[in-house]
Amino acid sequence: MKLHEYQSKLIFAKYGIPIPKGRVAATAGEAKQVAEELGGRVVVKSQVLVGGRGKAGGIRLAKSPNEAEDLATEILGMEIKGLPVRKVLVDEAANIDKEIYLGITNDRAARKPVLMASAAGGVEIEEVARVTPEKIVRVHIDPLLGLRDYQARDIAAGIDLPREHWRSFGQIAKGLWGAYRDSDANLAEINPLVITEENRLLAVDGKMVLDDNALFRHPDLAEMRDLDVEAPSEIEARKYGLSFIKLDGDIGCMVNGAGLAMTTMDIIKLFGGAPANFLDIGGGAGAEKVAAAMRIILSDRNVKAVLFNVFGGITRGDEVARGILYALDEVKTKVPMVVRLVGTNAEEGRQILANADMITAETLADAARKAVAVAKGGEI
């Protein structure tokens, strides 16, 4: 789950990281008011969960409260990469002398958090990693010990930060570590961390990505979820504990298990079709969950065929079959269905579905071939 810039920076501030004075606003009037309170120049920044806000014109400098109001009106009417701008952050404009990157993320391969810094701040770190990887310095953090002072100093020296800033840089790095650790983040990033013309360090932009699996211990953070970034079908699916991702194709997929669900999408493509979604109904799914999954798949108007691929283990074939019938009774559809049931209670499942108008398949390849054929309007 991604947090907005203003949310991330408020968390950073709690850990002693200096951030610009400012506040979030939902209307142009509020934006003007914040600008008046701050006095002088302000930056009006769109709060949407995509990169490239600046390039899209979603971050602008205002010299007066009136200009802030005009810019906020403009920005609040924008869509950036398909996402509506609902809020702007109005921050005191910093006098920037130099921009630095500072971030902490999970290093899967090392199985440890990694602190990264670069003297080339203000651009995306992936871009720096691609073009000038030598400009990034890294240190791994022992998750049992935390970030040590000397590690922060090494990083400061590694990016040629003038010595006079080492102390406050160390405090900021440790603050960032605290925010990352205590929020169960996958990423906590300050980009840029600037040296101002007044010779102070200031976190001008901030970003956090949280671990969805840890939200149970952060109810306050879980509430910050922005539903704009998810398709309505994905939000609906989460209510039922279904793992669902919408795609652009026309063959709906209902599968148990994530690996098998991906494989089912892949094999549809292999046989010349296009999957409409990823959907894992999970282990032990009962009839109600299956019915919910079916409604979500069929709510997509592009879907021209549905492929059920269930390998019974904990999940039982007869339960899945009952769920399919239950859902068909409710949604009434003419979309052709291809069913493949294997494993626990598969035979019982097939019997339950014997009178339903469904195409059956023995193997995964056979199922995919049939689904692709009927989606293209062919007969089996």
Place this chain on the structure above:
Amino acid sequence: MSILVNKHTRLLVQGITGNEGLFHTEQMVAYGTNVVAGVTPGKGGEWVLNGKIPVFDSIRIAVEATGANTSVIFVPARFASDAIFEAADAGLELIVCITEGIPVQDMMRVRNYLDQKHARLVGPNCPGLLTPGETKVGIIPGDIAIPGKVGVVSRSGTLTYEVLYALKQVGMGVSTCVGIGGDPINGTSFIDCLSMFEDDPHTEKAVLIGEIGGSDEEKAAEFIADHMTKPVVAFIAGQTAPPGKRMGHAGAIVEGGSGLASDKIKALEAVGVRVAKHPEQIPDLLK
């Protein structure tokens, strides 16, 4: 023969009185697994499965009383990392964690702690292990595989069943199947398992089932090139997965252009591994 688990495995079930723990304990016992104890804090002194298996309050006491040497964990995600620490501190050699959804920072702490101990963790977020004809530790349906000479290692659950089933259809048997799990941080890697299969005299060939996310398949390819004499066949799931989206498994995500299925397939093919286009092709490639 087999790797990691066999007929000498003395299994302890953590979370044995929960729904899943109890159901799968029954399944494991029915398969022939020697389940010697269960642990549920606060329920020590009870018995499950009609008085066949004693329940203890802690792993330390259970190990002292029963000589358990392996544990399988079915406790909910929020308690699972503590369950792993407890098993490691009690001196168990092999810990198999089925639980899905453990926070990744918990797993980083677990993994860094276990690296200082002599405990091996398989999983989490995995279906466990199956040595057909001898024992199963976890949730892999026992009847979909027969004993044989193919070693299977996989990041997935039902996809693994699919492969075992396809092998059984053509009469191919399995030495041991290891589900290493779909999380970004886990205990046992592809390389660990391939190395054990290479050393196991009764395993003749290996099947590696990978998916998008991370670079473990690429590292496995390097290992295969340098250390494997036995043939390896692979399948990689997620070629059609969109970037930036977590495909069900916490670890199955293409990030910043890395973790792509195509890169993994390229790396494996470059070292002579035959990569199946879909799982039902695997038996043919093993012939």
